[in-house]
Amino acid sequence: MKTLSVRQPYAWLIVNGFKPIENRTWRATYRGPLQIHASQTLEAAEIDRIEAEAGIVIDRAKLYRGGIVGRVTLVDIVESSRSPWFTGPFGWVLERPRVLRFKPCRGQLGLFDTPEL
16 A cells, blocks of 8 residues: 655544644645554654644654655645645645554655555
8 A cells, every 4th residue: 555654743633533634845747545653763853843833732742753654645736725734845734634543664755555554
């Protein structure tokens, strides 16, 4: 299954339905189911800012790193969006977020294949 690695807390925000768009500097032709891999990197300084600006309480105990944390469906890639999460240059539009039981695995750059959970 296609998998995308995302830094925390953004991976948590995506699979919990708060962040319906993921910013990338590149396009992909792929559309369909996509597992979300939480990378080892934690953007700790962003957590308080996101909570204040978006009115979200991020569950720090669930900011797993280094494995698959959920699944979404990649439905489109856009160059502009009204979403407050869009910063571009390309926004990957994500629907049907679902949290999965954490499964440790190595991440990679770009889209990569992992066993479906």
